[in-house]
Amino acid sequence: MDLIGPHPVLEFARGEKVSFSLDGRAMEGFEGEPIAAALHANGVKVYRHTPLMGRPRGFFCAIGKCSSCFMVVDGVPNVRTCVTPLAKGMRVETQEGRGHIPLPGGEVA
Numbered sequence: 001m002d003l004i005g006p007h008p009v010l011e012f013a014r015g016e017k018v019s020f021s022l023d024g025r026a027m028e029g030f031e032g033e034p035i036a037a038a039l040h041a042n043g044v045k046v047y048r049h050t051p052l053m054g055r056p057r058g059f060f061c062a063i064g065k066c067s068s069c070f071m072v073v074d075g076v077p078n079v080r081t082c083v084t085p086l087a088k089g090m091r092v093e094t095q096e097g098r099g100h101i102p103l104p105g106g107e108v109a
Protein backbone atom coordinates (compact mmCIF):
# COMPACT_ATOMS: atom_id res chain seq x y z
CA MET A 1 0.00 0.00 0.00
CA ASP A 2 1.37 3.41 -1.02
CA LEU A 3 1.11 5.94 1.77
CA ILE A 4 2.01 8.80 -0.52
CA GLY A 5 0.42 8.80 -3.94
CA PRO A 6 0.69 11.30 -6.78
CA HIS A 7 0.51 14.87 -5.52
CA PRO A 8 1.31 18.22 -7.21
CA VAL A 9 3.73 19.19 -4.41
CA LEU A 10 5.77 16.06 -5.07
CA GLU A 11 5.77 16.39 -8.85
CA PHE A 12 8.02 19.13 -10.09
CA ALA A 13 10.41 19.08 -12.99
CA ARG A 14 14.06 19.72 -12.29
CA GLY A 15 15.72 22.17 -14.67
CA GLU A 16 18.74 21.31 -16.73
CA LYS A 17 22.17 21.32 -15.13
CA VAL A 18 23.84 24.70 -15.66
CA SER A 19 27.12 26.36 -14.79
CA PHE A 20 27.42 29.56 -12.77
CA SER A 21 30.15 31.20 -10.71
CA LEU A 22 30.62 32.26 -7.12
CA ASP A 23 33.35 34.82 -6.60
CA GLY A 24 34.95 33.57 -9.80
CA ARG A 25 34.79 29.86 -8.86
CA ALA A 26 32.92 27.55 -11.23
CA MET A 27 29.82 25.86 -9.77
CA GLU A 28 26.92 23.81 -11.06
CA GLY A 29 23.25 23.86 -10.20
CA PHE A 30 19.86 23.25 -11.75
CA GLU A 31 18.21 25.97 -13.78
CA GLY A 32 15.23 27.45 -11.96
CA GLU A 33 16.14 26.31 -8.46
CA PRO A 34 16.83 29.13 -5.96
CA ILE A 35 20.40 30.43 -6.21
CA ALA A 36 20.81 29.84 -2.48
CA ALA A 37 19.78 26.19 -2.86
CA ALA A 38 22.40 25.70 -5.56
CA LEU A 39 25.02 27.32 -3.35
CA HIS A 40 24.01 25.17 -0.39
CA ALA A 41 24.30 22.05 -2.56
CA ASN A 42 27.83 23.20 -3.45
CA GLY A 43 28.72 23.48 0.25
CA VAL A 44 28.51 27.29 0.44
CA LYS A 45 26.99 28.54 3.70
CA VAL A 46 28.07 32.22 3.85
CA TYR A 47 26.36 34.55 1.38
CA ARG A 48 27.23 37.97 2.76
CA HIS A 49 28.93 39.86 5.59
CA THR A 50 27.05 42.45 7.64
CA PRO A 51 27.80 46.16 7.09
CA LEU A 52 28.92 47.12 10.60
CA MET A 53 30.48 44.04 12.17
CA GLY A 54 31.34 41.98 9.09
CA ARG A 55 29.48 38.98 10.49
CA PRO A 56 28.70 36.10 8.11
CA ARG A 57 25.11 35.48 7.02
CA GLY A 58 23.46 32.73 4.98
CA PHE A 59 20.06 31.02 4.80
CA PHE A 60 17.64 32.20 7.48
CA CYS A 61 13.96 32.48 6.51
CA ALA A 62 14.40 30.97 3.01
CA ILE A 63 11.13 32.59 1.87
CA GLY A 64 12.28 36.08 0.87
CA LYS A 65 11.25 37.87 4.07
CA CYS A 66 14.58 38.80 5.66
CA SER A 67 17.87 40.02 4.19
CA SER A 68 20.13 37.23 5.33
CA CYS A 69 20.76 35.82 1.85
CA PHE A 70 21.53 39.11 0.05
CA MET A 71 24.20 38.65 -2.60
CA VAL A 72 25.48 40.43 -5.67
CA VAL A 73 24.09 38.73 -8.78
CA ASP A 74 25.32 39.81 -12.21
CA GLY A 75 26.55 43.04 -10.63
CA VAL A 76 23.29 43.86 -8.82
CA PRO A 77 23.53 43.96 -4.99
CA ASN A 78 20.88 42.98 -2.44
CA VAL A 79 19.42 40.10 -4.46
CA ARG A 80 17.43 37.70 -2.26
CA THR A 81 19.06 34.50 -3.44
CA CYS A 82 16.61 32.24 -1.60
CA VAL A 83 13.80 33.27 -3.98
CA THR A 84 15.75 34.15 -7.13
CA PRO A 85 15.92 31.39 -9.76
CA LEU A 86 19.31 30.21 -10.94
CA ALA A 87 20.09 30.77 -14.62
CA LYS A 88 22.93 29.58 -16.81
CA GLY A 89 26.08 31.68 -16.55
CA MET A 90 25.01 33.76 -13.55
CA ARG A 91 27.84 35.60 -11.82
CA VAL A 92 27.18 35.41 -8.09
CA GLU A 93 29.35 37.25 -5.57
CA THR A 94 29.53 37.30 -1.79
CA GLN A 95 28.14 40.66 -0.69
CA GLU A 96 30.26 42.79 1.60
CA GLY A 97 28.25 45.32 3.58
CA ARG A 98 25.40 47.06 1.82
CA GLY A 99 26.65 46.39 -1.68
CA HIS A 100 27.23 48.96 -4.35
CA ILE A 101 25.40 49.58 -7.59
CA PRO A 102 27.74 50.09 -10.55
CA LEU A 103 27.00 53.24 -12.56
CA PRO A 104 27.91 54.02 -16.16
CA GLY A 105 31.46 55.36 -16.28
CA GLY A 106 32.75 53.03 -13.56
CA GLU A 107 31.44 54.89 -10.51
CA VAL A 108 29.44 53.15 -7.80
CA ALA A 109 26.39 54.30 -5.83
Ligand code: FES
Nearest residue numbers: 062064066069082
Ligand atom coordinates in the same frame (compact mmCIF):
# COMPACT_ATOMS: atom_id res chain seq x y z
S1 FES B 1 16.95 33.83 3.68
FE1 FES B 1 15.55 35.38 4.27
S2 FES B 1 15.22 36.53 2.43
FE2 FES B 1 16.47 34.86 1.83
